[in-house]
Amino acid sequence: MTQSVVVQVGQCGNQIGCCFWDLALREHAAVNQKGIYDEAISSFFRNVDTRVVGDGGSISKGKICSLKARAVLIDMEEGVVNEILQGPLRDVFDSKQLITDISGSGNNWAVGHKVFGSLYQEQILEKLRKSAEHCDCLQCFFIIHSMGGGTGSGLGTFLLKLLEDEFPEVYRFVTSVYPSGEDDVITSPYNSILAMKELNEHADCVLPIDNQSLFDIISKIDLMVNSGKLGTTIKPKSLVTSSAGAVKKRHQKPFDAMNNIVANLLLNLTSSARFEGSLNMDLNEISMNLVPFPQLHYLVSSLTPLYTLADVNIPTRRLDQMFSDAFSKDHQLIRADPKHSLYLACALMLRGNVQVSDLRRNIERLKPSLQFVSWNQEGWKTSLCSVPPVGHSHSLLALANNTCVKPTFMELKERFMRLYKKKAHLHHYLQIEGMEESSFMEAVSSLSGLIEEYNQLDATKSMPVEDFPRLSIAV
Amino acid sequence: MSIVTVQLGQCGNQIGFEVFDALYTDSHCPQGLCSKRENEAYQASCKERFFSEEENGVPVARAVLVDMEPKVTNQTLSKAAQSGRWKYGQHSCFCQKQGSGNNWAYGYSVHGPRHEESIMNLIQKEVEKCDSLSGFFIIMSMAGGTGSGLGAFVTQNLQDQYSNSLKMNQIIWPYGTGEVIVQNYNSILTLSHLYRSSDALLVHENDALHKICAKLMNIKQISFSDINQVLAHQLGSVFQPTYSVEGSCHYRRNPLGIDWQVRPPLSGLPTLGKASLNRGLHFNMSIANLVILRGKDVHSADLGGFKDSALYTSWLEPINAFNVWKTQRAFSKYEKSAALVSNSQFLLKPLDTIVGKAWNMFASKAYIHQYTKFGIEEEDFLDSFTLLEQVVASYCNL
Numbered sequence: 106m107t108q109s110v111v112v113q114v115g116q117c118g119n120q121i122g123c124c125f126w127d128l129a130l131r132e133h134a135a136v137n138q139k140g141i142y143d144e145a146i147s148s149f150f151r152n153v154d155t156r157v158v159g160d161g162g163s164i165s166k167g168k169i170c171s172l173k174a175r176a177v178l179i180d181m182e183e184g185v186v187n188e189i190l191q192g193p194l195r196d197v198f199d200s201k202q203l204i205t206d207i208s209g210s211g212n213n214w215a216v217g218h219k220v221f222g223s224l225y226q227e228q229i230l231e232k233l234r235k236s237a238e239h240c241d242c243l244q245c246f247f248i249i250h251s252m253g254g255g256t257g258s259g260l261g262t263f264l265l266k267l268l269e270d271e272f273p274e275v276y277r278f279v280t281s282v283y284p285s286g287e288d289d290v291i292t293s294p295y296n297s298i299l300a301m302k303e304l305n306e307h308a309d310c311v312l313p314i315d316n317q318s319l320f321d322i323i324s325k326i327d328l329m330v331n332s333g334k335l336g337t338t339i340k341p342k343s344l345v346t347s348s349a350g351a352v353k354k355r356h357q358k359p360f361d362a363m364n365n366i367v368a369n370l371l372l373n374l375t376s377s378a379r380f381e382g383s384l385n386m387d388l389n390e391i392s393m394n395l396v397p398f399p400q401l402h403y404l405v406s407s408l409t410p411l412y413t414l415a416d417v418n419i420p421t422r423r424l425d426q427m428f429s430d431a432f433s434k435d436h437q438l439i440r441a442d443p444k445h446s447l448y449l450a451c452a453l454m455l456r457g458n459v460q461v462s463d464l465r466r467n468i469e470r471l472k473p474s475l476q477f478v479s480w481n482q483e484g485w486k487t488s489l490c491s492v493p494p495v496g497h498s499h500s501l502l503a504l505a506n507n508t509c510v511k512p513t514f515m516e517l518k519e520r521f522m523r524l525y526k527k528k529a530h531l532h533h534y535l536q537i538e539g540m541e542e543s544s545f546m547e548a549v550s551s552l553s554g555l556i557e558e559y560n561q562l563d564a565t566k567s568m569p570v571e572d573f574p575r576l577s578i579a580v
Numbered sequence: 581m582s583i584v585t586v587q588l589g590q591c592g593n594q595i596g597f598e599v600f601d602a603l604y605t606d607s608h609c610p611q612g613l614c615s616k617r618e619n620e621a622y623q624a625s626c627k628e629r630f631f632s633e634e635e636n637g638v639p640v641a642r643a644v645l646v647d648m649e650p651k652v653t654n655q656t657l658s659k660a661a662q663s664g665r666w667k668y669g670q671h672s673c674f675c676q677k678q679g680s681g682n683n684w685a686y687g688y689s690v691h692g693p694r695h696e697e698s699i700m701n702l703i704q705k706e707v708e709k710c711d712s713l714s715g716f717f718i719i720m721s722m723a724g725g726t727g728s729g730l731g732a733f734v735t736q737n738l739q740d741q742y743s744n745s746l747k748m749n750q751i752i753w754p755y756g757t758g759e760v761i762v763q764n765y766n767s768i769l770t771l772s773h774l775y776r777s778s779d780a781l782l783v784h785e786n787d788a789l790h791k792i793c794a795k796l797m798n799i800k801q802i803s804f805s806d807i808n809q810v811l812a813h814q815l816g817s818v819f820q821p822t823y824s825v826e827g828s829c830h831y832r833r834n835p836l837g838i839d840w841q842v843r844p845p846l847s848g849l850p851t852l853g854k855a856s857l858n859r860g861l862h863f864n865m866s867i868a869n870l871v872i873l874r875g876k877d878v879h880s881a882d883l884g885g886f887k888d889s890a891l892y893t894s895w896l897e898p899i900n901a902f903n904v905w906k907t908q909r910a911f912s913k914y915e916k917s918a919a920l921v922s923n924s925q926f927l928l929k930p931l932d933t934i935v936g937k938a939w940n941m942f943a944s945k946a947y948i949h950q951y952t953k954f955g956i957e958e959e960d961f962l963d964s965f966t967l968l969e970q971v972v973a974s975y976c977n978l
Binding site for chain 1 (some may be wrong): 590677678679683725759761762790799802803941948949965973
């Protein structure tokens with residue numbers, strides 16, 4: 106089995122990361138009753154004998170002594186990381202896994218990328234190499250960051266190039282939180298566009314997330330919980346947003362619930378690689394199946410169900426509802442409507458008590474309402490993992506390579522152009538060494554190229570599907 | 581006469597387990613519907629074919645388990661050991677840490693050469709345990725990366741190293757609506773390579789097995805376990821011992837040694853016109869049919885229907901193309917059972933469909949970069965397409 110390393114960058118990245126580690130521990134605790142350090146846990150955690158000083162002390166088998174997250178935490182301000190280190194997860198992180206600074210990036214991509222990039226390059230490489238050495242067989246780096254700020258956006262994308270050069274065989278999966286329309290960071294369009302170019306060129310796979318969509322999902326759950334429309338109570342711990350179990354607890358920080366959704370996304374993405382099932386899907390299969398052309402590697406994700414009701418026997422209808430919900434625009438983690446756009450590829454990752462007949466039945470049922478590109482009319486990748494998420498009896502993660510990402514990118518470009526035409530705030534960027542107006546132009550052109558690819562695909566939507574003439578053989 | 585089984589990838593290993601389980605359960609079934617002596621002969625023959633003896637009396641399957649990541653083989657090994665009735669050899673398993681990622685090129689060009697020696701050594705050890713080797717049975721899927729790519733590589737190696745032994749590949753044809761998006765690419769690459777190195781390809785389609793579970797067995801929530809058990813049952817009824825000579829008590833028939841290959845008539849094949857798929861066929865033309873009967877009344881069964889010349893292509897006499905194997909010993913508690921193995925146009929449509937879909941995808945160059953990354957170039961794809969179009973045309977012209 107392989108291991109993965111999570112690199113969380115910036116405030117957003119670290120907060121989501123923190124939720125992820127919390128949920129991951131809960132999940133493994135629920136599955137692994139005997140406390141044995143097995144291969145599933147080793148995919149994200151090291152087992153360390155804390156009595157040993159220094160670097161040794163890694164235990165590869167036997168009872169769990171002390172679990173350390175395979176993570177590197179990077180932030181150019183100390184606030185968030187300090188909070189994590191004082192919180193309930195402090196023992197999960199090694200102080201040697203952190204890189205912090207005091208001044209922050211001032212919501213400036215150029216500061217994050219150019220200034221802090223060159224300042225911390227060596228340190229970053231060292232921590233990454235260390236974490237890779239602790240792995241038997243490193244398969245994947247998960248990078249978590251936001252696009253709109255300075256550190257996550259700038260430094261986060263700087264390290265993509267580092268990872269590509271230093272570990273070319275290891276996959277780079279990036280979870281990127283895109284700024285929503287009402288974002289309060291004025292320069293977020295600049296930061297996002299500059300970051301996009303890096304994502305285009307150096308990421309293997311990107312999972313774009315939108316704060317507004319996460320917020321809408323939470324509001325929907327709150328509505329359902331509080332409206333009393335549900336006859337039976339919701340199973341505790343079964344909310345896709347819950348971390349501590351009690352359903353009615355008011356979330357202290359507004360972002361907690363939203364971050365939990367993203368954390369669940371990452372857990373479900375890796376579940377079939379960590380746990381057994383009748384149809385496994387490893388991380389390298391995601392890229393193989395969902396990325397038909399190297400540049401088109403943006404995947405829209407949706408998670409269902411959002412909660413599980415307390416009935417033990419899940420009637421088939423409810424299972425089918427889970428599949429239908431996965432394709433509805435209300436369940437997508439960015440503002441997108443995959444049903445009315447063109448699918449290049451779709452992956453369905455199921456967990457829990459779902460069998461192949463349920464899968465087939467639902468694919469047959471939903472297929473007619475979805476449009477697939479002509480050369481991939483049956484472009485489904487499926488996986489069945491036997492272990493359900495904590496508190497659920499089953500769950501579904503749908504990943505779609507679909508042209509419905511296009512509006513997000515187009516909107517971003519528009520917001521960028523509005524600012525750039527007036528040259529607003531540009532001097533903050535241009536005064537950084539290495540930044541010129543051409544950097545902006547290149548970034549926009551990279552994005553425009555991507556949008557054009559999606560346009561061309563969309564143009565084929567209404568064309569009739571024709572088979573290419575086959576080879577004729579002399580018999 | 582022993583058969584060495586090689587189980588590759590998740591599919592191969594999951595099925596392999598069910599097959600050995602079915603074979604064991606059947607051979608130790610008390611109601612054989614025949615004399616005790618008969619039953620003992622049957623058991624002994626089955627045992628020799630598929631199992632070797634271990635010290636503490638638990639039979640060990642003559643199998644080599646291969647997968648590029650550990651989860652499935654670990655599960656398979658422990659399921660067998662837990663049953664307490666039979667098990668796999670402790671050292672018969674070859675496993676790596678990172679899978680093939682559904683990439684045929686990775687399975688064939690990277691894993692193959694890298695692990696060639698270790699895998700072939702394991703197989704050699706298993707072969708040495710056999711008094712006389714009948715041949716190899718390789719279980720693999722076509723859709724994934726390990727079963728398909730590494731499976732093709734291993735089969736080629738077996739062809740080189742054991743050219744006198746027969747090789748039969750059990751191939752799993754994936755569901756039409758996707759299990760894996762690149763399954764059509766993986767399938768055509770697998771088939772074209774196997775065509776050059778395997779002696780026989782025994783095909784099972786997931787869609788067909790699924791229908792059996794749904795319609796004939798009325799299973800409500802069908803799992804892969806159910807599907808694999810149906811498959812194992814079918815394979816068991818083909819591979820369990822049968823008489824080699826009418827009325828004899830010697831179970832010596834070599835299942836891998838039947839005339840799977842077609843001998844064209846001495847005067848050469850008749851000249852063939854252009855292939856056309858829309859011929860309004862009433863029968864799928866067969867080149868060869870094999871019926872296996874087990875249980876009560878096998879000697880009085882009427883097989884006239886199978887000898888109808890309308891079933892067979894014009895340049896074959898039914899007498900040359902039709903074979904029967906019989907045994908009185910019932911299979912798996914079924915009083916009477918029959919199995920049909922057929923080399924006919926039945927697979928023409930599925931094959932043609934897969935080639936068509938793969939060709940459409942290839943024309944748009946989608947996913948090709950994933951294959952060229954590991955050394956499978958567009959020419960390799962074209963070679964595969966060419967070979968398979970020839971196969972399609974040949975079957976079409978029966």
